[in-house]
Amino acid sequence: MATQRSQASAVDSKKKQRQELYQLLGKLPDRHRPIAVEIVSTQETDELIIEKLLLDINGLERVPAYFTKPKNKSGKLPVVLFNHSHFGQYEVGKEEFVRGRPEMQKPPYALALARAGYAGLCIDSWCFGERQERKETDTFKDMIWHGQVLWGMMVYDNLRALDYLETRSDVDTKRIATMGMSMGSTMAWWLAALDERIKICVDLCCLTDYQELIKTKGLDLHGIYYYVPDLLNHFTTSQINGLISPRPHFGLAGRFDPLTPLPGLTKIDQALKEIYKKDGAPDAWQLRIYDVGHRETEAMRTDIMAFYRKWL
Structure with missing residues (x-):
């Protein structure tokens, strides 16, 4: 009985922390506003179906997205919500998911996931891809004036993308993962921390x-989007990531990556090992450090897909 009370208390504590974390993200649109979707086009290859979508999820501007799935697999599929990176290349956005990028391995993740039997979804974040009409710095400044936080608006859109996935008949909503590299990595662990519908988190670099x-x-190595007012008065990186426990979480980092200082990685690893052990899932957290900078290696790709095979 005491153990049950302790577990219930821990669950309640994490729920309150999620609410507190979400509240730091500024004035956000209604989480329950209706979602509308337009299928712009459908493209098929020998292995892959690619739907280009326009999602009405925030009431401010429509959000272009790609939904992909293996061509020769039917039924409800596990799905990965893929978050694209930054690299100062605002024109890329969601194209990273279907076309890849030099800093990542081939094939692009849309095809790699399809070959493994998974569907995928990737949206253009604010200021990227088909949403780059206004510059990132201009968007950040305008939002701050209105009590909004650019990172919060980015997170909001991806949380609503999760809501959209739940409406699809070809998605197994009990098998949702999220992942990304660089900015997409940060988005992955924020999303998993905030929303328990995400069962697996993979963050890369x-x-x-x-x-x-x-x-x-x-500090200047990360874009302006990265900075959330008042965050450090409430949370550390370890505390945010601790909200993902006991769900499987795989962190991959480069030993020579200045964006993720090694002492910080050690600190996070030690903290999460303790949290996952306390939550009864010591094997569900993994951190691997590779002899590389800010990029995905062949070994990283192999390890990521093995992690999905085990947990997704």
């Missing part, structure tokens, strides 16, 4: 301890 980033004078 951006599990950054905030305090260590300050110590190493690395």
Whole structure:
């Protein structure tokens, strides 16, 4: 009985922390506003079906997206909500998912996931891809004036993308993962921390301890989108990621990546090992550090797909 009370208390504590974390994201649109979707086009290859979508999810601007799935597999499929990276290349956005990028392995994740039997969804974040009409700095400044936070608006759109996935008859909503590299990595662990519908989190090259980033004078290495007002008065990186436990979480980092200082990675790893052990899932958290900078290696790709085979 005491153990049950302790578990219930821990669940309640994490729920309150999620609410607190969400409230730091500024004035956000209604989470329950209706979602509308337009299928712009459908493209098929020998292995892959690619739907190009326009999602009405925030009431402010429609959100272009790609939904992909294996051509020769039917029924309800496990799905990966893929979050694209930044790299200062605003024209890329969701194209990274279907076309890849030089910093990542081939094939692009849309095809790699389809070959493994998974569907995928990737949206253009604010200021990227087909949403780059206004510059990132201009968007950030305008939003701040109105009590909004650019990162919060980005997170909101991806949470609503989860809502959209739940409306699809070809998605197994009990088998949803999220992942990304760089900015997409940060988005993955924020989403998984905030929403328990995500069962698996994979973050690639951006599990950054905030305090260590300050110590190493690395604040300018991350874009302006990254900074949430008042965050450090409430949460550490480890505390945010602790909200993902006991769900499976795989962090991959480069030993020579200045965006993720090594002392910070050690700090996060130690904290999450303790949290996952306390939550009864010591094997569900993994951190692997590779002898590389800010990029995906062949070994990383192999390990990511093995992690999905085990947990998704």
